Amino acid sequence: MTDQSGPNGDGRPKRGMQDFEKVLDQSATDVASFQDRDRSLVGSVQHILHANPTLVPVIVLMVSVLVFGVIANNFFTPFNISLIIQQVTIIGILGVAQTLIILTAGIDLSVAAIMVLSSVVMGKLAVNFGIPAPIAILIGFAVGALCGAINGFLVTRLRLPPFIVTLGTWSIFFALNLWYSESQSIRSQDIDATAPMLKWFGERIDILGFQFTTGSFLMLFLFALFWYLLNWTPWGRHVYAVGDDAEAAGLSGIRVNRVLTSVYVIGGFLCAIAAWAAIGRVGSVSPQSFQEGNLDSITAVVIGGCSLFGGRGSIIGTLIGALIVGVFRSGLNLSGVDVLWQDFAVGLLIIIAVAIDQWLRKVSG
Numbered sequence: 038m039t040d041q042s043g044p045n046g047d048g049r050p051k052r053g054m055q056d057f058e059k060v061l062d063q064s065a066t067d068v069a070s071f072q073d074r075d076r077s078l079v080g081s082v083q084h085i086l087h088a089n090p091t092l093v094p095v096i097v098l099m100v101s102v103l104v105f106g107v108i109a110n111n112f113f114t115p116f117n118i119s120l121i122i123q124q125v126t127i128i129g130i131l132g133v134a135q136t137l138i139i140l141t142a143g144i145d146l147s148v149a150a151i152m153v154l155s156s157v158v159m160g161k162l163a164v165n166f167g168i169p170a171p172i173a174i175l176i177g178f179a180v181g182a183l184c185g186a187i188n189g190f191l192v193t194r195l196r197l198p199p200f201i202v203t204l205g206t207w208s209i210f211f212a213l214n215l216w217y218s219e220s221q222s223i224r225s226q227d228i229d230a231t232a233p234m235l236k237w238f239g240e241r242i243d244i245l246g247f248q249f250t251t252g253s254f255l256m257l258f259l260f261a262l263f264w265y266l267l268n269w270t271p272w273g274r275h276v277y278a279v280g281d282d283a284e285a286a287g288l289s290g291i292r293v294n295r296v297l298t299s300v301y302v303i304g305g306f307l308c309a310i311a312a313w314a315a316i317g318r319v320g321s322v323s324p325q326s327f328q329e330g331n332l333d334s335i336t337a338v339v340i341g342g343c344s345l346f347g348g349r350g351s352i353i354g355t356l357i358g359a360l361i362v363g364v365f366r367s368g369l370n371l372s373g374v375d376v377l378w379q380d381f382a383v384g385l386l387i388i389i390a391v392a393i394d395q396w397l398r399k400v401s402g
Contacts, residue, residue, distance in 0.1 A: 093393060094341050094357040097386075101361060105368030112371055119248040125363040127152075127318055127327065129256040130311040131334035132341075132355040133263055134304035139338050140267075141280040141300055142347025143199035147188065148308050149330030150210035153323075155181040156312035157214050160223040160322035163232035170234035178309045184210055185305020189298035207331065214324050223322040239317025252314040257356075259307070264352045276300060281348030336362055336383060340390045361386070 085092070106112050131148045138145045159177035162168040168176075184206070191202040228235050238252035267273035275296045278286040287293045316322055341358025343350025362383060369379045 091342050091351045091354040091357065093390075094354050094361060097340075098357050098361050098364065101364045101368065105364060105371070109368045109371035112368060115246040115248070117367060117371070121360070121363040121367050122253050123248075123250055123318070124366070125337075125359040126250065126252045126256045127311055127315050128330065128333045128337055128362070129356060129359045130259060130307060130314060131330055132337040132359050133259050133352065134307035134311075135334040135338045136341075136343055136350065136352050136355045137263070137276065137300045137307075138199070138304050139280075139335075139343050139345060140276050140347060140350055141297055142283070143192065143297070143300075144203065144335065144345070145188065145199065145301075145304060146203040146331050147184070147207040147210055148304070148334055149327050150207045150214065151181050151184040151305050151308040152312045152315060152330060153327055154184065154210050154214040154217075154312075155309040156316055156322050156326075157218045157324055159235060159312060160228065160232075160316065161217065163235060164223050164227050164322075167231070170232040173232065174234070174313055177312060178306060181309025181312065182302050182306040185302040185308070186298070188305070189301030192301065193294040193297050218322075218324040220324055222324070225320040228316070228321065235313070235322075236317045236320060238314040239320060250317065252317055255310070255314055259310070260352060260356050267352055272296070272299070277348055279347075333362065336387055340386055342390070345391065 111117055131152065134148055135145055155177040158180050159173050162176060163170045163173035188199075188202055188206055191197050191206075192199050225236075238250065238255055240251045241248050242251065242254075267276060275286070275291050278289070278291055279293050279296050283293050286296075315327060319326060337359040338350070338355050339345065339358070340361050341350070341354030341356070343354055365382055365386070366379050369382060370376075374382075
């Protein structure tokens with residue numbers, strides 16, 4: 038194999054080329070390059086929307102506002118705009134909790150039940166048992182976090198699907214709510230007399246003719262806070278990583294169960310915050326209230342561009358999704374459309390949003 042044709046300068050025999058070296062010597066020496074496929078207009082739009090998941094809900098919101106501003110009387114009045122913001126406050130806060138869970142490829146059907154149970158605990162302790170309102174509120178927060186921890190334990194330790202777990206706990210928490218409240222509401226007059234602090238997030242603030250509640254500012258604060266946490270902290274990056282591929286996240290050193298548990302606990306805590314805001318919004322405590330909160334929060338998240346398969350979406354998209362639902366309901370109501378068809382329109386929006394998400398997922402497929 039070796040051809041020794043004479044000594045080198047240092048006295049060693051000159052080594053000939055091996056067979057594999059001869060082949061390599063004849064191979065191409067060009068630097069590898071990758072050629073982009075020519076994309077059609079539809080493909081380019083698909084990639085843009087996939088890279089910016091909030092863009093679709095922003096466009097839908099702008100178009101909705103313009104259309105209803107033309108066809109619906111009094112849509113742009115300060116009263117109506119203020120009413121839309123107030124109506125989406127509770128769903129928006131629940132939507133923050135729902136977004137965290139959906140980003141991890143889960144879903145929570147118990148958010149409204151946790152919220153109502155926490156509100157009943159706050160109201161009963163403060164009004165019926167005379168416990169100071171701040172302590173009653175803190176206990177309500179603890180109840181919400183505990184409910185979230187139960188969901189997280191069942192999902193992470195028993196390896197049960199989040200849909201089944203939260204469907205079961207929704208029934209459990211709702212039953213506990215009816216048992217503890219004895220199916221009785223707490224009147225607004227009783228809250229005013231014994232624990233007015235419970236209604237603090239219902240206080241109205243006038244700004245340039247628009248009326249906002251302190252609960253609306255709470256909602257915006259929570260969206261800003263969790264936008265920062267999800268985008269600028271290691272915890273937020275871990276949430277996205279777990280939702281995108283939990284197995285790969287675990288192999289990269291992320292403690293998947295800890296992340297999932299923290300998400301469910303924080304979600305339960307946020308539901309308890311929504312409970313406090315709901316008391317101010319409604320003015321009373323009712324064990325039968327906000328039963329539509331589960332589906333409305335999921336609607337806001339899905340319409341806001343968050344993928345039900347996890348790992349993709351934005352907390353700001355959920356805010357826009359909640360506003361879209363509020364705008365649609367308000368605009369259709371002012372246009373004289375029956376409530377039945379308002380629900381029909383919102384349901385159609387959900388189907389379209391999921392279909393768009395499936396279409397966008399083909400980019401990463």
